Amino acid sequence: MNQVHDKFLWGSATAAYQCEGAWDEDGKGLGEWDVFNHNSSLNINQVDGDIASDFYHKYKEDIDLMAAGNQNTYRFSISWARIIPQGVGEVNQKGIDFYNHVIDYCLEKGITPNATLFHYDLPYELSQIGGWENREIIDAFDAYAKVCFENFGDRVKIWSTVNEPRYYAYCSYVVGNYPPNYKLDFNRFWNVLYNLMLGSAKAVDTYRKLGMDGRIGIVHDNGNVELDPATKEKDAVRLRADVFYNRMVLDTSVFGKLPEELGEVLQDWGVDPSFVYQEDVSDFAKGKVDYIGLNVYNRQYVTDYSEGETEVFHNNRGKGSNSKEGIRIKHVFESSFDPHVKRNLWGREVYPKCMYNALMEIKEKYGGILVYIAENGHGQYETPDENGYVNDDNRIELCGDFIHYMLKAREEGVNVQGYYMWSTMDLYSWINGYEKRYGLVRIDFENDTKRIPKASYYWYKNLIAENRDI
Ligand code: BGP
Numbered sequence: 400m401n402q403v404h405d406k407f408l409w410g411s412a413t414a415a416y417q418c419e420g421a422w423d424e425d426g427k428g429l430g431e432w433d434v435f436n437h438n439s440s441l442n443i444n445q446v447d448g449d450i451a452s453d454f455y456h457k458y459k460e461d462i463d464l465m466a467a468g469n470q471n472t473y474r475f476s477i478s479w480a481r482i483i484p485q486g487v488g489e490v491n492q493k494g495i496d497f498y499n500h501v502i503d504y505c506l507e508k509g510i511t512p513n514a515t516l517f518h519y520d521l522p523y524e525l526s527q528i529g530g531w532e533n534r535e536i537i538d539a540f541d542a543y544a545k546v547c548f549e550n551f552g553d554r555v556k557i558w559s560t561v562n563e564p565r566y567y568a569y570c571s572y573v574v575g576n577y578p579p580n581y582k583l584d585f586n587r588f589w590n591v592l593y594n595l596m597l598g599s600a601k602a603v604d605t606y607r608k609l610g611m612d613g614r615i616g617i618v619h620d621n622g623n624v625e626l627d628p629a630t631k632e633k634d635a636v637r638l639r640a641d642v643f644y645n646r647m648v649l650d651t652s653v654f655g656k657l658p659e660e661l662g663e664v665l666q667d668w669g670v671d672p673s674f675v676y677q678e679d680v681s682d683f684a685k686g687k688v689d690y691i692g693l694n695v696y697n698r699q700y701v702t703d704y705s706e707g708e709t710e711v712f713h714n715n716r717g718k719g720s721n722s723k724e725g726i727r728i729k730h731v732f733e734s735s736f737d738p739h740v741k742r743n744l745w746g747r748e749v750y751p752k753c754m755y756n757a758l759m760e761i762k763e764k765y766g767g768i769l770v771y772i773a774e775n776g777h778g779q780y781e782t783p784d785e786n787g788y789v790n791d792d793n794r795i796e797l798c799g800d801f802i803h804y805m806l807k808a809r810e811e812g813v814n815v816q817g818y819y820m821w822s823t824m825d826l827y828s829w830i831n832g833y834e835k836r837y838g839l840v841r842i843d844f845e846n847d848t849k850r851i852p853k854a855s856y857y858w859y860k861n862l863i864a865e866n867r868d869i
Contacts, residue, residue: 408511408817409863410472411465411839412774414518414562416448417826419478421455425493428484429523431530435578443576443715444832452826453848458501460850461824464840466508468856469863473510474773474819475501476518476562477551479543486522487539495550502554513557513771513819515618516544516602519567519577519829530579531568531591537598544602548609556613559692559773560602564595565648566620573726574713576830583709585728589665590674596651597679600686603652607685617652618692618773619645623757627702627735636732639664640701653765655687656680667731691761692773694821695801698753700740704733714746715830717780722746743779745835751800758808758815767814775801776821778828778835789841789853798855802862806869820859824850 416432423429436447454461465473479486481494498514505512517540521530525539544560552558561567567577568591575582599617606615622644630636638660646658657675658664665672709729714722724746725734741749754775761770777794784790802818809815825838833844839856843849 406471406867407869408472408513408771408819409866410470410474410510410513410817410819411823412474412819412821413452413454413823413826414476414515414520415478415481416451416518416520417822417828418452418454418824420448420450420453422447422449424455425481425497426484426491427478427494428480428486428491430478430480431521431523431526431578432519434523434526439578439580441576441578441580443830444834446827446832448827450848452824452842454824455497457848457850459504461840462501462504462508462510464850464852464856465510465823468839468852468860469867470859471510471863472513472557472817472819473505473823474513474515474559476515476520477547478520479517480520480522482546483522483543486525487542490546498551502551506554511557512555513559513773514547514551514555515559515562516540516547517560517598518562526579531594531598532587534594537594537601540598541601541605545605545609548606548611552606552609552611552613557771558606558613558615559618560599560615560688561595562618562773563620563694564592564599564617565622565644568592568595570829574711576713576715583711585668585670589668589670589672592647593674596648596657597682597686599652599688600655600683602686603688604682604685614689614769616688616690616692616769616771617648618694619648621645621693621695621697621753621757622699623753623760624699624701625756627700627737629735630702632703636701636703639667640699640732644699649691649761649765651683652686652688653691653768655684657683668728669730690769690771691765692771693757693761694774695754695757695772696775697748698750698756700735700737700748701732702735704728705730712746714744717744717831717835745778749797751797751804754801755804755808758805758813759811762808762813770813770815771817771819772805772815773819774821775818776837778831778837780834781836781841783841783851787841787843787849787851789836789851791853791855794853794855795858798859799862806866809869
């Protein structure tokens, strides 16, 4: 039986739809993203995950590379539609077999598997009944989670229920760039986020009821809030932004109850709170997590916003040097833009110190809770040399800074016990397809998905060797 390494976990991460490919192989059901990418004019990048990085067929090569790169853990997600093709009902044994092979091969190579149950790829049938807007999905998710725990829980000792519930709901119902492509629909956003949190809580409870002996958590997109010093209503802005960006996920999953101020915050938003049911209180209470998985890319820098239109800015193309990412919500708050902080081509701040700030804030609010950095990385356009080699010095520098700040927070008492680089290899980026690269290993998508480790792969290998025993 596998136990979690008692040393610091150093590894990398992927998600099923983004790397597996094999979209209709071995009994897999259709996913919402399959249908969206094949048919929708709203598919900005015009490509799909049909083959992706072909992890489905090349997982051994990838796991060999992880092991040769000194990585002792691998975070992946399970495709719901591969396990239960219609979302509910019949289980697909071939789907189970695939993940068994992945898990067993990880263990053979000394790699601790860390599995996420839901990383955005909803079975298509469930999207047709309203997806996470519909409370029926909560039981469906719970049943799927149970199948996974029963089949893999003897060997997988680190589980995450949901990847970035807030960001998923935000892109799907506020930005409108993920299916089902609603824009600025805050009623749906809050309803969906609530249902995701309830789904997560029920899956945690199921895990415990089955007497499983591993750790179960949730993965949150770090949005630690910093106020623009010009902010007038400091407490109110911080509260609204923090409940929206962090506390709805973190309070609910760590304390087992919704943030106390949620009613007040929903009122500020003008959101109908009828999706909140009193009877759910006990389910939330039973769903406290063992750890927080934190995906760290940026912070949220905000200020007051009273009058004017509610708007969202999202640079989907990553071509504008002056682009901005953020939101303005009338009477709530708006994203502010710090002139001292660089932004990437997608308008997102490049601000590694947010790693330290976020971790210190977690310690302050949630005490000694175990934290894994479940994702951290840097996306960019990349041109290889004539041998297919990518010299990604800037990724090395940036991720080096992020890791430095993580280790500093650790020295100052934060219980952070693992770090996963996003991503193990190049893969499908939800909005930018195969143009925006994050991998430690280059994938030549034009040439049979050939794998070629980048400079960052070798750098990370050495960094792990130097920090193996921390
Ligand atoms: C996180 C997601 C990942 C990954 C990453 C990079 O929010 O959990 O799935 O995609 O962000 O995002 P993107 O590819 O959109 O740049």
